[in-house]
Amino acid sequence: GAGVSxxxxxxxxxxxxxxxxxxxxxxxxxxxxxxxxxxxQGPEFLTYFQNEAQLDKSGLxxxxxxAERPEGSVSTLKIQRTQQEDSAVYLCASSLWxxxxxxxxxxxxxxxxxx
Amino acid sequence: xxxxxxxxxxxxxxxxETVTLSCTYDTSESxxxxxxxxxxxxxxxxxxxxxxxxxxxxxxxxxxxxNFQKAAKSFSLKISDSQLGDTAMYFCALNFGNEKLTFGTxxxxxxxx
Numbered sequence: 001g002a003g004v005s006x007x008x009x010x011x012x013x014x015x016x017x018x019x020x021x022x023x024x025x026x027x028x029x030x031x032x033x034x035x036x037x038x039x040x041q042g043p044e045f046l047t048y049f050q051n052e053a054q055l056d057k058s059g060l061x062x063x064x065x066x067a068e069r070p071e072g073s074v075s076t077l078k079i080q081r082t083q084q085e086d087s088a089v090y091l092c093a094s095s096l097w098x099x100x101x102x103x104x105x106x107x108x109x110x111x112x113x114x115x
Numbered sequence: 116x117x118x119x120x121x122x123x124x125x126x127x128x129x130x131x132e133t134v135t136l137s138c139t140y141d142t143s144e145s146x147x148x149x150x151x152x153x154x155x156x157x158x159x160x161x162x163x164x165x166x167x168x169x170x171x172x173x174x175x176x177x178x179x180x181x182n183f184q185k186a187a188k189s190f191s192l193k194i195s196d197s198q199l200g201d202t203a204m205y206f207c208a209l210n211f212g213n214e215k216l217t218f219g220t221x222x223x224x225x226x227x228x
Contacts, residue, residue: 033215043206045216091160108159109158
């Protein structure tokens, strides 16, 4: 596609529910990142994939957060038993190159609200 | 650990004027990359400009330019001839190694018509 696509754009979940957020990166992009952006803050790194391999998940805040990219393209970020502190915008980004300094292309994000 | 600090939470400037957004950072790496991203209300982060730390020449992209002071660990963004479409959140970011970006807390820029 022309850009990184994320769905849904908005998600409201009751506390305790599970949610799944989808990211469709730019075709052919090797690297894929998930970021969490709390209101009024900068994005915080969650996890990173290179093709289907999850190379860094050091930013995932708890074991309730799980990400996968089974075929090296579409990725899903799953949050189990959502809590109010999970309310944030979740941004996905992809990049073509493997070398450092590659610019990231971001999607429009999913705004998650946990009530 | 690397950190990025943006000390100006909000700024406003008249249309057509020049504005400078500040950013300082800290890293122990010798080779790294610095970025400015723009985030309009649509939430999509858009790359404005990129600087490689080993290059002394300041990067420029049309009306956008940076003042990169490596010794001082400073990376400011200058927007010339500001336009209404420049209204957005601006984030300074740093990365090295495996491309993980570290962002600052952002500066909300408003261009006044």
